[in-house]
Amino acid sequence: MADTGEAQNGVGAPQKGTVTQRAIERIKAMIAEGRLEPGQRLPTERDLAVQLGMSRSSMREAIRALTVLGVLEARHGSGIYVTQLEAGDLLETFGVVADLSRGPQVVELLEVRRVLESTATALAAARITPDQLAEVEKHLTAMNATDDPEEILAHDLAFHRVIAGAAGNDTMAAILEGLSSRTFRARVWRGYEEEGAFARTRREHAAIHRALVARDPEAARAAAAAHVGEVEEWLRSQLGA
Amino acid sequence: MADTGEAQNGVGAPQKGTVTQRAIERIKAMIAEGRLEPGQRLPTERDLAVQLGMSRSSMREAIRALTVLGVLEARHGSGIYVTQLEAGDLLETFGVVADLSRGPQVVELLEVRRVLESTATALAAARITPDQLAEVEKHLTAMNATDDPEEILAHDLAFHRVIAGAAGNDTMAAILEGLSSRTFRARVWRGYEEEGAFARTRREHAAIHRALVARDPEAARAAAAAHVGEVEEWLRSQLGA
DNA sequence: CCAGCGAGGTGGTCGGACCACTATGGCTCG
DNA sequence: CGAGCCATAGTGGTCCGACCACCTCGCTGG
Incomplete structure (x- = not known):
């Protein structure tokens, strides 16, 4: 019951803000913690959506936001990559x-x-x-x-x-x-x-x-x-x- | 040649970059040109999508990006607004x-x-x-x-x-x-x-x-x-x- | 051995449906 | 008559499924 059906991931589902906002924070955290290195390729949008328990649409909005911020780079037909995180980016x-x-x-x-x-x-x-x-x-x-x-x-x-x-x-x-x-x-x-x-x-x-x-x-x-x-x-x- | 003229719309779409990216530029331009004042309310996502000739999904990604940049502010159930565009925002x-x-x-x-x-x-x-x-x-x-x-x-x-x-x-x-x-x-x-x-x-x-x-x-x-x-x-x- | 081509995988776009929330107005009740 | 409540319409938020455009890589055939 009380469980909102979150993924296997930890229990503390903060439920704060919009789903997309949460996705943005999660990805940012992954990079800040070093679990995602500059230049590294991320899972596909579809996989990421499943992993964080949300729809592909919401995940895409999060990715788009991080792309505009210069944190991620989407290459059509290839995948999503972390930028070099340099000053210029x-x-x-x-x-x-x-x-x-x-x-x-x-x-x-x-x-x-x-x-x-x-x-x-x-x-x-x-x-x-x-x-x-x-x-x-x-x-x-x-x-x-x-x-x-x-x-x-x-x-x-x-x-x-x-x-x-x-x-x-x-x-x-x-x-x-x-x-x-x-x-x-x-x-x-x-x-x-x-x-x-x-x-x-x-x-x-x-x-x-x-x-x-x-x-x-x-x-x-x-x-x-x-x-x-x-x-x-x-x-x-x-x-x- | 002389094709770069790009009329309002119809068939001569600029076709540069992704649809979402174009939407971001368009909205930014509207604000820069003063057609959208700080604090002003924008048309609905659905209307904006129609106006710029794209799907609501793509328009939402554009809005989300501008929201993260602190240019727009989305109020659930109310509408989308231009921020005060102050330094803090x-x-x-x-x-x-x-x-x-x-x-x-x-x-x-x-x-x-x-x-x-x-x-x-x-x-x-x-x-x-x-x-x-x-x-x-x-x-x-x-x-x-x-x-x-x-x-x-x-x-x-x-x-x-x-x-x-x-x-x-x-x-x-x-x-x-x-x-x-x-x-x-x-x-x-x-x-x-x-x-x-x-x-x-x-x-x-x-x-x-x-x-x-x-x-x-x-x-x-x-x-x-x-x-x-x-x-x-x-x-x-x-x-x- | 290499060039060319094809299939599969990826991000990009679209349309529609439904949910959550807000705001507005009219309606009821005091 | 007025204040407060509530139904409702409209908005952003989320999800789904389909298709398209593009890239990659392995396979095939020369």
Whole structure:
């Protein structure tokens, strides 16, 4: 009687929340406990559904959710796999936050970016390799050689991406990547570029580059903070107007 | 050619990715474009499925995914609503990242936390209100009055949460909240506490509190950075061993 | 020995049925 | 007349079974 007909698995059927939510927690727990290794293949949807005592539909919703979170990866016709669980996989959803933020929240995000970007740039000044520095220069010159906003933005993103990568903290780089996602930057730039910001941006990028060449962390931190802070202040003033 | 034009619907379906993935993008776009406001109620699952030309099952997977991301909220028997899209809603998933990270990635996460926490604490030193300061003191004394690790951890979390809140950047506070999620802290503490870290933690918290009282941002930044850095270094040494 | 092909297995989609819960309105009872 | 209860319609939650699209791997035939 009292038994809700749960599977052979332990007794404590918490019965909390929806069935799908429970499935999500269970799978997450399996990974956290090490019972599922990165890259490993999971049982089939049908088997998993039976194991956790639910329908395939509910199990699919759980899998879909974990797929969107970057925890699982479904390969049509092959199976479901655990991702490598690296920073890039898990922090991809950060871009969604940036895309859906608005108003004051965008300023807050820029403030976070300023803090992280300045730190990453400072670290890069101390650790960047000649190869990476060459790539930074490549994007810097390419950015100065064109007037196409689209292209400038692309090189701008790459410029900072290389620097973030040179900082040696993949997690920080992944977060910054999300905070600079294409649509986010495009949204902020729309209007900002009309105030002769290109010239200023080029000057600021040049300053960051100089600091990297000089391997001067403090100068790099200051230059990066000023760079992001510039946009931040402009956006703050826009909200007031 | 010139086929990428993709009309509304009819026959020219984009056909990119899975049906569910398309639904996710569509709904996200509707919100980003302002056609769906925070708090607003969406059409029923059944109607949405018809509108986007797909089955209810696929639509449900899309909704579930967006629910997990903190973008939508489903109320059983009532309907589906857009969340307030505030930092807390969208950054809840950050906890998942912290929970599933391991090894070197945990160190990187702590490095990010050190940077943000020190900045937040510095900001708090300048902005904290008497009420908030009183609450900080409450958790500080409560933390010193017990030896139950569970309770200490709870007050430790609350201590930093109040400070992060006083910094005035909800987004930053939400990220720090995810970086200090219960299971994450518990995982790191297990073992750390065995090295007489309680006394050191209490001393560090006291230093942070003193800086807040003195309204000294630089001292607060240094104290917070040292506090997190302490754990960071210990964990780094553990990985080498 | 290898290339090609076919069958089986896997995730992806669909449609329908039923359950659990909520909200709304009218109806009863005080 | 008003407050409270309750029937009901509508919503999300769950389950089932079928079929499709795609990948994999072993088998066959050259």
